[in-house]
Amino acid sequence: MPADKQPTRGAVSRRHLLPLYAAGFTTAFGAHAVAANLGAYSAGHGQSLLLLGVMLALYDGAEVLLKPVFGALSDRIGPRPVLLGGLVAFALFSAGFVLARDPAWLWLARLGQGAAASAFSPAASTLVSRLNPVGRQGRAFGSYGFSKSIGYTAGPLIGGTLVAAGGLGLVFILTALLALLVAVWAFLGVPVVSPLPRSRQSVADLARRLSDRAFLAPTATLAAATAALSVGVGFLPLSGAAAGLGSVATGAAVSVLALCAAVVQPLAGRASDTSASHQGRLAGLGLVLTTVGLAAAMLPGIAGLLAAAVGIGAGTGIITPVAFAALARATPPERLGQTMGAAEVGRELGDAGGPLLVGAVAATVSLTAGYGVLALLTAAVGIFTRPSRAGTGRRSQAAVETSPTRTELG
Secondary structure, eight states: OOGGGOOOGGGOOHHHHHHHHHHHHHHHHHHHHHHHHHHHHHHHTTOOHHHHHHHHHHHHHHHHHHHHHHHHHHHHHOHHHHHHHHHHHHHHHHHHHHHHTOTTHHHHHHHHHHHHHHHHHHHHHHHHHHTSOGGGHHHHHHHHHHHHHHHHHHHHHHHHHHHHHHOHHHHHHHHHHHHHHHHHHHHHHSOOOOOOOOOOOOHHHHHHHHTSHHHHHHHHHHHHHHHHHHHHHHHHHHHHHHTTOOHHHHHHHHHHHHHHHHHHHHHHHHHHTTOHHHHHHHHHHHHHHHHHHHHHTTSOHHHHHHHHHHHHHHHHHHHHHHHHHHHHHHSOGGGHHHHHHHHHHHHHHHHHHHHHHHHHHHHHTOHHHHHHHHHHHHHHHHHHHOOOHHHHHHHHHHHHHHGGGGGOOO
16 A cells, blocks of 8 residues: 555554454464474485474574564564565565475575564564554454464464375465465555654663563463463374374364464453453463463373363463553554564464473473473463552553554554
């Protein structure tokens, strides 16, 4: 949309947001559609498990390093160019692997996909916040999270079908076409959101803001939720198999987890929009449900498996939109990209750290003990992030004072 056609605050509608939700779906679908099928591809080309692990880590490693960089760039030049550039780069790196027809290019393709996602993911989060007033932040992030959950769920299913039909190249063709389609849709549908004037920020200022409780509490909550989600997806099938359950039952449990996370997010987002104090209570409820789900995973049999899937899925589904809405509420609008990029790093660290922790405990003690350790850590995060009444009031008042700037589009 041209700069002279920027919509007014009242004109911002769902059609401006749908391409952003599609971008969230793209990063989730692209990450999991490829990752879920790398094992079979690596085995077929004689690659070791170590190389497989490195290849899986390339995507997340690029995101950890580059998301803060591209988040800050979104604040400097505006989030829309970063969004479009990231989507186009994702399409190019995906297509490059197909055109090269060389397994060695898989490394570059995977690294490039991660770097591109590092650009358009925080840019999309920033736009979701900038295009919505404070009173609709939770609802918007709930819909954005729902789209990502659908991508996480559909990626392995569709990716596996394509690999069975014609190989990994078909997955990269689909991700390239998807990213290109979303880029065109975003170019036509997402309005220009100009960068806001910013005061000079020193390293000390940045450190002070990122060490403030208003940033640390939601980010720690996101990290805990993502750690539990990764552990649930990765280890619940092992628990089911150890209990003598078949692949259909364990697969259904993971599907229940993903479905709960997807369905709960829009509902939690709407509930969090009523007041800042509700955000704190909802985040606490999400952590409690996540902790209960991890504890239920320690129980044997199908009952424990399903209870774990429901608890972890519902808990993380509550936490995700609520935490992002809290970050948006507490962040100066001109620094949203930087904050979203830094918060995404917290999620990525939880995504990697949760399975590593549970796996290490399982290797030395037992998988049951691994669930227990992560449950205790999740409960500890809940205690640490519990908001004080006075702090909640100050943040709520600050949000009211800054609310007009949340939807300034030029």
